[in-house]
Amino acid sequence: MNNSLKTSLYLALIHYPVVNKKSEVIASAVTNLDLHDISRAARTFGAKAFYVVTPLMDQQDICRNIIRHWVDGWGAKFNPDRKEALAMIRIRDSLDDVKREIAHLEGKAPKTVATGARVGSLGKSKEIRFDDLRRMLMAHQPWLLLFGTAWGLASSVTGESDHVLEPVTGPGNYNHLSVRSAAAVILDRLLGRPSDSKV
Amino acid sequence: MNNSLKTSLYLALIHYPVVNKKSEVIASAVTNLDLHDISRAARTFGAKAFYVVTPLMDQQDICRNIIRHWVDGWGAKFNPDRKEALAMIRIRDSLDDVKREIAHLEGKAPKTVATGARVGSLGKSKEIRFDDLRRMLMAHQPWLLLFGTAWGLASSVTGESDHVLEPVTGPGNYNHLSVRSAAAVILDRLLGRPSDSKV
Numbered sequence A, B: 001m002n003n004s005l006k007t008s009l010y011l012a013l014i015h016y017p018v019v020n021k022k023s024e025v026i027a028s029a030v031t032n033l034d035l036h037d038i039s040r041a042a043r044t045f046g047a048k049a050f051y052v053v054t055p056l057m058d059q060q061d062i063c064r065n066i067i068r069h070w071v072d073g074w075g076a077k078f079n080p081d082r083k084e085a086l087a088m089i090r091i092r093d094s095l096d097d098v099k100r101e102i103a104h105l106e107g108k109a110p111k112t113v114a115t116g117a118r119v120g121s122l123g124k125s126k127e128i129r130f131d132d133l134r135r136m137l138m139a140h141q142p143w144l145l146l147f148g149t150a151w152g153l154a155s156s157v158t159g160e161s162d163h164v165l166e167p168v169t170g171p172g173n174y175n176h177l178s179v180r181s182a183a184a185v186i187l188d189r190l191l192g193r194p195s196d197s198k199v
Helices: A032-045 A057-071 A074-078 A080-086 A095-106 A120-124 A130-136 A155-160 A179-191 B032-045 B057-071 B074-078 B080-086 B095-106 B120-124 B130-136 B155-160 B179-191
Strands: A008-014 A049-053 A089-092 A111-114 A142-148 A163-165 B008-014 B049-053 B089-092 B111-114 B142-148 B163-165
Touching (some): A008 A179, A032 B179, A074 A080, A095 A142, A111 A155, A130 A179, A179 B032, A179 B179, B008 B032, B057 B080, B089 B095, B142 B179
Parallel strands (some): A111 A142, A111 A163, B049 B089
């Protein structure tokens, strides 16, 4: 089943509000390879846009410089595939701005799905499985997947999201993937795989 | 089906021989986040070790410094989960050294599986599908997955490998994932998913 052509799936990488190791709410710095890896995965698996959310103007400037290099600058000629990926990035001040923009584009507010290695007490009641979300993506409805940087999304984000996706796990108890790896695996589970594969 | 506990799967990230944009054989530089992301995915999905292959001594030194920081240094106390992942890395001069070491450890030479976005003419005849490889991993046999840096594995590596894994694709023609993202998706397809999920 290949459902990506019928879905309106957006991604947002949140740099504020997220938590640090002590569970304090912080604004994290932007990581260059987050932009590259997640935009390439977004493009590969058919997401509609990749929002980078930070209220810090210097961090927004860093993002713009990176994107400019690959979309308009020398990098665009050197590697047109990379241009195609990074052109999917939109920098926004807040998650609310992202939701408003998608609602405007799609004519309907997006359903938000928080991701993370730990679902936590706030998320437990609205945890959703990959198989179920994959089916739900077929509905005529925009979806917004939320990824946290640093030690993960602040509980305020998880608390306000419509659903919380089950964590990506392997066979054991260790599930400390980078946000880049987690985003790729999640997109593959939701939108990927050859059309003749079973899910 | 959860087959990871019965498998002996090893990973190797090849920095030589790989190709550049012009398909010339080169030795690539090590990327810090390759070490972090792929070791974390290897640990999450239950691979037995993660070999970083480069003949360049200065690149080996860079690797050792990174690993030392996270396994023995300040990083080990700050983030014990990261220590557990990076402790899986073994730096070796060549793919032949890796194969010999695994044969010594396992009492049997590993079957090698080349990965890449383009299977190429050399690989077409021995292309293997995810579903088939997932089943084959159950056999009492060590396996070695080969990942290329830069523009991918040199044709000599693909030519000598036992199998070539089908590329990771999304719904469209674009499949330019980073090696970090591709490794995570491939490990998930081969070893991941909750035990009650269909594959």
